[in-house]
Amino acid sequence: MAKNYETVMGLEVHVELKTNTKIFCNCSTAFGGKPNEHTCPVCLGLPGTIPVLNEKALDRAVTAGLATNCQITRVGRQDRKNYFYPDLAKGFQTSQGDGPICYGGYLDIETTEGKKRIRINRIHIEEDAGKLVHEEGLGSLVDNNRAGVPLVEIVSEADLRSAEEVLAYLHKLRAILTYTGVSDARMNEGSFRCDVNLSIRERGAESFGTRVEMKNLNSFRSIQRAIEFETARQIKVVEEGGELFQETRGFSQDSGRTYSMRTKEDAADYRLMPEPDLMPIVITEEKIRELRDSLPELPDARKDRYIEKYGLGNYDAEQLISSIELATFFEETVKAGADPKAAANLIMTDLFRLTGAEDFQVDMAPADFAKVIEYVDTGRINLGSARKVLEIMFENPDRSPEAIVVEEDLEQINDRALLSPVIDEVLARSVKAVREYQAGKEKALQAIIGQVMGKTRGKANPQLTIDLLKEKIG
Amino acid sequence: MMDARQRYLEYFDRLERDNENIKAYRTIAREEALKALEENESPFPVVFSDQISTRGIRTTANSRMLENYIPPFDATLVDKVKKAGGVMLGKTMAREFGVGETENAYGSCAAVAHGENILGFASDYDGSIHMGAREYGLFACTPSYGSVSRYGIIPVASSMDRVAILAKRFEQIPAALDMVAGRDERDGSTFSCDGDLSELEAPDLRDVTFALVDGLEGSEAAEDLFKKLGRPQDKLRLESLPYALPAHEILSSGEFATNMERYDGIGFGYRAGEYGNVEELYKKSRTEGLGREVQAKIIFGNFCLSEGKYEAYYVQAMKARTMVKEELEKRLETYEFLLAPADKRLAAALYLAGLPIISMPFGKTSLLIAGSAFNDKRLLAFGGEILSRLEREI
Numbered sequence: 001m002a003k004n005y006e007t008v009m010g011l012e013v014h015v016e017l018k019t020n021t022k023i024f025c026n027c028s029t030a031f032g033g034k035p036n037e038h039t040c041p042v043c044l045g046l047p048g049t050i051p052v053l054n055e056k057a058l059d060r061a062v063t064a065g066l067a068t069n070c071q072i073t074r075v076g077r078q079d080r081k082n083y084f085y086p087d088l089a090k091g092f093q094t095s096q097g098d099g100p101i102c103y104g105g106y107l108d109i110e111t112t113e114g115k116k117r118i119r120i121n122r123i124h125i126e127e128d129a130g131k132l133v134h135e136e137g138l139g140s141l142v143d144n145n146r147a148g149v150p151l152v153e154i155v156s157e158a159d160l161r162s163a164e165e166v167l168a169y170l171h172k173l174r175a176i177l178t179y180t181g182v183s184d185a186r187m188n189e190g191s192f193r194c195d196v197n198l199s200i201r202e203r204g205a206e207s208f209g210t211r212v213e214m215k216n217l218n219s220f221r222s223i224q225r226a227i228e229f230e231t232a233r234q235i236k237v238v239e240e241g242g243e244l245f246q247e248t249r250g251f252s253q254d255s256g257r258t259y260s261m262r263t264k265e266d267a268a269d270y271r272l273m274p275e276p277d278l279m280p281i282v283i284t285e286e287k288i289r290e291l292r293d294s295l296p297e298l299p300d301a302r303k304d305r306y307i308e309k310y311g312l313g314n315y316d317a318e319q320l321i322s323s324i325e326l327a328t329f330f331e332e333t334v335k336a337g338a339d340p341k342a343a344a345n346l347i348m349t350d351l352f353r354l355t356g357a358e359d360f361q362v363d364m365a366p367a368d369f370a371k372v373i374e375y376v377d378t379g380r381i382n383l384g385s386a387r388k389v390l391e392i393m394f395e396n397p398d399r400s401p402e403a404i405v406v407e408e409d410l411e412q413i414n415d416r417a418l419l420s421p422v423i424d425e426v427l428a429r430s431v432k433a434v435r436e437y438q439a440g441k442e443k444a445l446q447a448i449i450g451q452v453m454g455k456t457r458g459k460a461n462p463q464l465t466i467d468l469l470k471e472k473i474g
Numbered sequence: 475m476m477d478a479r480q481r482y483l484e485y486f487d488r489l490e491r492d493n494e495n496i497k498a499y500r501t502i503a504r505e506e507a508l509k510a511l512e513e514n515e516s517p518f519p520v521v522f523s524d525q526i527s528t529r530g531i532r533t534t535a536n537s538r539m540l541e542n543y544i545p546p547f548d549a550t551l552v553d554k555v556k557k558a559g560g561v562m563l564g565k566t567m568a569r570e571f572g573v574g575e576t577e578n579a580y581g582s583c584a585a586v587a588h589g590e591n592i593l594g595f596a597s598d599y600d601g602s603i604h605m606g607a608r609e610y611g612l613f614a615c616t617p618s619y620g621s622v623s624r625y626g627i628i629p630v631a632s633s634m635d636r637v638a639i640l641a642k643r644f645e646q647i648p649a650a651l652d653m654v655a656g657r658d659e660r661d662g663s664t665f666s667c668d669g670d671l672s673e674l675e676a677p678d679l680r681d682v683t684f685a686l687v688d689g690l691e692g693s694e695a696a697e698d699l700f701k702k703l704g705r706p707q708d709k710l711r712l713e714s715l716p717y718a719l720p721a722h723e724i725l726s727s728g729e730f731a732t733n734m735e736r737y738d739g740i741g742f743g744y745r746a747g748e749y750g751n752v753e754e755l756y757k758k759s760r761t762e763g764l765g766r767e768v769q770a771k772i773i774f775g776n777f778c779l780s781e782g783k784y785e786a787y788y789v790q791a792m793k794a795r796t797m798v799k800e801e802l803e804k805r806l807e808t809y810e811f812l813l814a815p816a817d818k819r820l821a822a823a824l825y826l827a828g829l830p831i832i833s834m835p836f837g838k839t840s841l842l843i844a845g846s847a848f849n850d851k852r853l854l855a856f857g858g859e860i861l862s863r864l865e866r867e868i
Binding site: 042048050080086089092142272 | 525526527533535540543545546547549624625626627628629631632633659660661662663728729731732734735736737738740741742752756776779780781784788
């Protein structure tokens with residue numbers, strides 16, 4: 001009988017800061033571009049060049065800390081982290097060792113067992129590296145467009161116990177970062193990257209198990225799968241009497257498995273030392289006050305407002321605040337006159353199906369979306385037709401709901417006189433189903449309703465259909 | 475009357491004959507100089523050590539590693555000198571990357587000594603340029619750390635590197651410092667200076683406090699000069715001096731080791747001809763591209779930074795640096811200026827502290843004067859006064 005294990009996790013999240021220029025030079029941080037288009041002597045590390053800290057990047061890092069309840073240092077230091085890798089032009093990454101910008105914060109997540117507080121150990125600034133491109137016939141080439149893009153690394157304490165908690169933490173963190181304009185936090189563009197430190201221990205144990213660091217997790221789905229696989233792997237090793245090693249593991253999306261990248265023995269000694277080219281970072285009270293005052297309404301405050309003002313449930317509210325785009329779309333829809341609950345429902349069912357909850361992006365106008373809700377409310381269309389309208393609007397945001405309903409002939413049939421003959425026709429052909437229903441088999445009715453919907457191309461008013469059916473065969 | 479072009483042409487002819495003997499230049503920039511000459515109304519000749527980046531002109535740091543490196547930009551100080559009318563004669567020899575083997579560690583001194591009114595700019599991280607100046611009978615000045623931009627100077631140790639100004643005549647130095655000093659957006663350690671340095675007000679020596687640093691190599695000769703200034707009793711010893719060289723060696727090696735990491739054969743610089751994998755590419759490129767002494771300093775620096783050694787060496791050395799700096803600053807509260815022979819340990823101490831230095835040759839000896847940080851203008855004025863007093867006395 002397997003013992004009762006628990007998974008213990010801490011996260012290191014790397015986030016690209018939203019600045020126009022790089023952390024130590026004036027090159028653009030724009031995503032994409034021709035290889036090495038956004039480079040200069042400084043980010044290429046040419047001899048004699050000197051980094052100068054981009055104040056905007058520092059502001060963003062402080063904002064990230066303020067929004068996650070961190071302490072902010074008054075004097076910070078930057079350090080050189082030395083290692084050889086072809087994508088690292090200077091042979092060291094400028095990062096922070098003992099003097100991070102922010103430390104000792106937390107954020108709250110919603111879990112199935114209620115609210116949970118996850119502590120944040122530290123947030124420090126550092127620079128991104130370049131990228132290796134492997135070209136057939138040319139070998140490996142270096143693209144330094146990303147070299148010197150400002151990052152913060154947000155390190156949590158080992159407070160997370162399940163994949164569910166990890167995802168809730170990441171969603172909350174991403175929401176905070178996008179609300180505050182700290183980052184675009186796009187996983188698909190690499191501006192939000194997560195390493196998971198994972199160990200297992202017997203439930204109730206005080207000490208931690210041997211920790212494995214998992215890298216290359218480039219989607220929420222991968223993170224979840226990697227956690228599940230790695231937990232099972234570690235339990236199996238321990239159960240079989242084996243030994244776990246401190247190591248770095250990657251995750252293969254194809255096989256769904258984690259694999260060893262390097263063990264502790266091959267780990268580099270980074271020889272951290274104070275960066276002598278950069279002056280100490282001095283953060284004044286005034287600066288902190290200024291940044292604190294300019295914080296927008298944060299996700300948790302917004303969630304509370306949705307619950308109180310709109311009467312939404314905790315879960316729904318948590319979903320809606322998960323990105324600033326989504327929350328804004330929801331609020332604009334309500335502002336256009338839609339019922340908040342109906343709007344929330346339709347967003348979370350039909351819009352999430354179209355755009356995905358993780359990267360909510362729609363071009364349709366919130367006012368048009370509100371119109372669709374109104375049509376459903378007034379019985380002009382049913383929910384099935386509403387889905388069709390939204391699909392069309394999603395592809396063609398310029399087409400109005402009015403035009404779509406008329407041109408696509410989606411108006412609901414609410415007239416008994418029109419619907420009655422259709423139902424008679426269906427009943428005449430469904431003798432067996434009718435008999436079953438009358439014998440007490442409720443399911444049979446669903447089949448008959450389905451036929452009515454088919455006959456009317458989904459336009460029949462569902463409630464009216466049920467009423468008529470019950471009158472005729474009930 | 476000979477026109478400027480003719481004079482420069484003749485000088486270049488002489489230089490090309492003599493360079494093999496004087497071992498001053500790595501690169502002589504005849505064509506570029508003649509072109510610059512035409513573009514300037516009041517041109518004057520300058521040289522830069524080969525660790526200072528010059529746009530379009532190879533800058534090797536005296537190393538095989540950068541044998542073919544042509545910077546796409548000028549160091550800030552080069553840019554300023556050019557704009558002021560400086561005509562670069564060429565790039566001068568120094569130690570490999572400032573620390574290694576060379577044919578002449580003091581190529582810039584040799585170049586300045588070879589001409590009549592050539593200004594020299596050389597990067598220096600330990601004050602040894604003042605020994606070179608003494609050897610060649612030149613005036614030298616290392617302005618306060620942060621008064622001249624380091625942007626474009628290939629570093630040895632970023633927290634100590636400074637540019638030194640070299641000249642045959644003392645009067646050339648204030649104008650030269652004026653030319654290159656000032657805040658540079660590209661170097662966060664720079665500050666703006668206190669106005670025009672070319673107009674110096676000579677202080678009355680009776681109003682100035684100064685002392686001789688005793689117990690150094692060459693103190694006796696310096697004392698002979700000092701006695702002529704009429705205040706033989708003002709002498710002091712620096713307690714922290716024994717820590718200066720070890721601290722300087724450890725910290726500069728650590729910084730040097732990481733500054734040198736970019737020379738990996740990937741982006742620029744020497745790349746080994748044959749290699750099996752990237753690890754071998756690094757090793758071979760660095761082994762073949764860098765000299766033994768450079769490699770030794772990198773290895774020592776990495777040793778001091780490595781896990782388990784960092785606290786014992788690097789952190790201790792940082793503490794020693796603070797101690798040295800604090801003692802010097804304290805002494806400079808009592809005395810406005812410290813006079814001394816050009817001693818290696820004292821020079822290391824002054825470079826750890828980033829204090830401004832001038833040195834003046836008197837026969838085989840030289841007198842070094844240091845002041846408080848950013849008191850460069852007063853230091854030069856004081857130096858000028860000391861010089862004229864001693865010249866009268868000798």
